[in-house]
Amino acid sequence: MNKDSRIQVITRSSIPLWRDERVIQGIAQVISAALVIGFLIFFVSNVLRAAHDRGLSLSYDFVKESAGFPLAESVIPYDESRSFGYAFLIGILNTIKAAVVGIVLATALGTTAALARLSSNWLISKIASVYIEIVRNIPLLVQLFIWYFAVFQNLPIVKESIQWPGPIYLSQRGVYMPSPVPTSTFGNWIAFVVGGIILSILLHILLGRYRLKTGHETYPVATALAVLLIVPALGWFLVGASPLVADIPVMSKFNFDGGTRLTIEYAALLAGLVIYTGAFIAEVVRAGIMAVDRGQFEAARAVGLNGMQVLRLIVFPQAMRVIIPPLISQYLNLTKNSSLAIAVGYPDMFFVGRTIINQAGSAVPVFSMVMAVYLSISLTTSILMNIYNRRIQLVER
Amino acid sequence: MYRKLFKLLAVLSVLSFVLTACGQVATECPPCPEAAECPECPPCPEAPAAGEARLEIVKARGKVVCGSRTDLLGFGYLDADGNNVGFDIDFCRAVAVAIFNDPNAVEFVPLTAAERGPVLQTAEVDLLSRNCTWTSSRDAAWGNFTVVTFYDGQGMMVRKDLGATTLEDLDGATVCVTTGTTTELNLADNFRERGLSFEAVTFEDTASVYNAYEEGRCDACTSDKSQLAAVRMGFTNPDDHMVMDLTMSKEPLTPAVPQGDDQWFDLVKTVAYVLINAEELGVTSANVDEMMSSDNPSVTRLLGVEGEFGQADLGLEVDFAANIIREVGNYGEIYDRYMGPNGDAFTLPRGPNKLWSDGGLIYAPPIR
Numbered sequence: 001m002n003k004d005s006r007i008q009v010i011t012r013s014s015i016p017l018w019r020d021e022r023v024i025q026g027i028a029q030v031i032s033a034a035l036v037i038g039f040l041i042f043f044v045s046n047v048l049r050a051a052h053d054r055g056l057s058l059s060y061d062f063v064k065e066s067a068g069f070p071l072a073e074s075v076i077p078y079d080e081s082r083s084f085g086y087a088f089l090i091g092i093l094n095t096i097k098a099a100v101v102g103i104v105l106a107t108a109l110g111t112t113a114a115l116a117r118l119s120s121n122w123l124i125s126k127i128a129s130v131y132i133e134i135v136r137n138i139p140l141l142v143q144l145f146i147w148y149f150a151v152f153q154n155l156p157i158v159k160e161s162i163q164w165p166g167p168i169y170l171s172q173r174g175v176y177m178p179s180p181v182p183t184s185t186f187g188n189w190i191a192f193v194v195g196g197i198i199l200s201i202l203l204h205i206l207l208g209r210y211r212l213k214t215g216h217e218t219y220p221v222a223t224a225l226a227v228l229l230i231v232p233a234l235g236w237f238l239v240g241a242s243p244l245v246a247d248i249p250v251m252s253k254f255n256f257d258g259g260t261r262l263t264i265e266y267a268a269l270l271a272g273l274v275i276y277t278g279a280f281i282a283e284v285v286r287a288g289i290m291a292v293d294r295g296q297f298e299a300a301r302a303v304g305l306n307g308m309q310v311l312r313l314i315v316f317p318q319a320m321r322v323i324i325p326p327l328i329s330q331y332l333n334l335t336k337n338s339s340l341a342i343a344v345g346y347p348d349m350f351f352v353g354r355t356i357i358n359q360a361g362s363a364v365p366v367f368s369m370v371m372a373v374y375l376s377i378s379l380t381t382s383i384l385m386n387i388y389n390r391r392i393q394l395v396e397r
Numbered sequence: 398m399y400r401k402l403f404k405l406l407a408v409l410s411v412l413s414f415v416l417t418a419c420g421q422v423a424t425e426c427p428p429c430p431e432a433a434e435c436p437e438c439p440p441c442p443e444a445p446a447a448g449e450a451r452l453e454i455v456k457a458r459g460k461v462v463c464g465s466r467t468d469l470l471g472f473g474y475l476d477a478d479g480n481n482v483g484f485d486i487d488f489c490r491a492v493a494v495a496i497f498n499d500p501n502a503v504e505f506v507p508l509t510a511a512e513r514g515p516v517l518q519t520a521e522v523d524l525l526s527r528n529c530t531w532t533s534s535r536d537a538a539w540g541n542f543t544v545v546t547f548y549d550g551q552g553m554m555v556r557k558d559l560g561a562t563t564l565e566d567l568d569g570a571t572v573c574v575t576t577g578t579t580t581e582l583n584l585a586d587n588f589r590e591r592g593l594s595f596e597a598v599t600f601e602d603t604a605s606v607y608n609a610y611e612e613g614r615c616d617a618c619t620s621d622k623s624q625l626a627a628v629r630m631g632f633t634n635p636d637d638h639m640v641m642d643l644t645m646s647k648e649p650l651t652p653a654v655p656q657g658d659d660q661w662f663d664l665v666k667t668v669a670y671v672l673i674n675a676e677e678l679g680v681t682s683a684n685v686d687e688m689m690s691s692d693n694p695s696v697t698r699l700l701g702v703e704g705e706f707g708q709a710d711l712g713l714e715v716d717f718a719a720n721i722i723r724e725v726g727n728y729g730e731i732y733d734r735y736m737g738p739n740g741d742a743f744t745l746p747r748g749p750n751k752l753w754s755d756g757g758l759i760y761a762p763p764i765r
Contacts, residue, residue: 068582070574070597080585149608157613172614173571254570254616255596264614265598345600345609351576354601358577 051364062360063088069355071347073263084356088366091352092373098266098348099335099377102273106334107327109274110281115311117286128282135279141340144272148344151271152264158255167248169256172264176249179260189243192235199231200224265346269338277334284330288323289315320392328385332378339374349373451654451661452496452712455523460502463489464522467507470627471735471742472528481505482741485526487731488546488652491668492524494724495717510578514539520655524665528623530579531651541662542651544669546728548749548758550644551583552622554629557639559616564591564643571596573606573615583646584619607631621648623736623745630743664711671718673761674699675727677752682726685719699764706764718764728752728759 017023051058063085071078074090075097116128135143153172156162161171169176200223207220236243249259292315300314339350353370357363455461465486466473473483481503490500506522517525517540528549529535531542553572555561564587574581576599588595598615600606607628610618618625625640632638654665675681678696680688688696698704701716708715725731729752736745751757 068585069576070581070585070595070599072596072598080589153609153612153614172612252569254567257569342601343605345598345605347599351601355576355581355599359582 091349095349098338105274106277109278113282114285132279147271148268174263176256176261178246178248180244181247185239186243188239193232196231200227268344269346284326288319291322292318324389451658461493464508464525465505488526491725498720500724526652528650531649540653542653543666545649547650549621549648551646553641554625555617568593570616573610573618587645626745670761672728676729685722
């Protein structure tokens, strides 16, 4: 310890305690901790006491009881004799179905709209601006109501369905389309498909390496794609009977039987979520592209890359660093906003949860389950996106 | 010099003391007459003190507080002048007439389906008359159910051109239904029992259910028959739709009173008995004064001219029944006013709501 620091210690000790920054900060920490803990105790005990006073059950035993209520749509088989827990699982799967498809489509729409807004074509750029500014400023619930009640419910009734090319029928009950049904030769055909995929990957790698080594053009992408198409097509004829047959929807007394279908409830929710979130994603992507220095575009053009290559090879890899963090919150918003499905009759997790609360009378346990699942979905999305974000960050020396 | 610090510490320690104290005693609040020490303990509910009868409270207040609704044609709705009218509303008025001889001595509290149970449990209303189905669990948890005033059942509404007459005709149909109701469960039960399939479209909001049905999203919609009849009248083309002639469940609609006051429970039941007996004996609002001099002792007893049937025990005037009939009418008059052939709301055949003597289910103990 040298002389200077000893002087410092002496000076410190002469500062009054209440003016000492460390003391003040310490006290502030204690107070805020006490407040936070106090509020937590208050709220939890309040819920427990209120539930006890009103005779609300806090037990989770109800999940094994028979549900008894119908669900409009489910990804896995469901009927009324299943348990409340199983019905809740259907709700979770329906939420995931809306969120995953919604995220993919919203990203595609958002990116397209961002590029359109940045386009030098005046008309395209203005159309994109109008879409973004209008959609971002109307509440999502209002948009969902418009989609469901004003658009999809006004499609023709099921008996007067619009027939699209092929056996695809559009009506206010949704889109009915053929679904593929595997036959006995399906297993053999799948072997061809898998073989084709492996072969095309191998060819792509080998031809690519050969091109790098020799400098001769070998068309690795085109060759791989061709193999990917030709091998399964060859297999289709070699296995004998057709490996897949189409299950075609046929109108019966009330609805179409057979085939697969997309309900208008799901379509309305998806349209609302994708178009709303897409507008926000467009602005995120636009900000990311504009953050890339103009010199990068010019340099890329100068070395002879075409427009698409400039975007793919130069601009996007750099823009991603700016885009990803706000994009994560848009993905989380979309997932959480899917709980508005209750307004358009799509049985997502929140909808099923509300029904269970009414039928089983267990509000507190059901809400805790709903919160836990939303939290898990959101945290998983967040973790995956953060891993991706770390991979694309600048590696600094 | 250290005064400020001392103050700070003092505040902090008091704060933490209060927080920990209140946190610990959270589940053991003092029994209700004692004042709660911590803000966490709820204020004692303003329940009537022991010995104070509900009838006394109602008389002191000068009006009956009646849990009702304003949105269901026929049962509880508003007329063109904004007055509460309807089948359930008139029952509240009958109770008010019994006590005050004034059909307007009622305060109507509009309630949603979710609110009605807790409101009755905490005795915030004197009477719940809101097309509420009597079930064993509600009887055990909510309050005392008095007398069934309307025998309803779950029905199914379809488009006429569908030509459906039985549930079997609806095999494979799409049905719109309100979620979280007994209706939704009965629908599934009825179809499963018969081995039929159906597709449900469910909404939490009742208006969305009927909107989706009317637009054609569903082939049928289901609810209490009386509600379907009421909703049908609101459609653009009511004649295109029909309520099928079948009953999927029992829905006895019954006024209820809070638990724990036998005199009040008896009073409300007796009002219902009076309405039914008056119809049975042919006493109407038009002829009640002539009937005072009837030769039938059952009539004169009912009207309080001779004999006695427990008016004093109920805490009412001897002629309260005559007042009810004069001001509100008998059971049949109330029914016809809203749902009769020339009813204000819509026409619904009385069906099971005919008097027992006409082959229906409406039956009341004798007034004597």
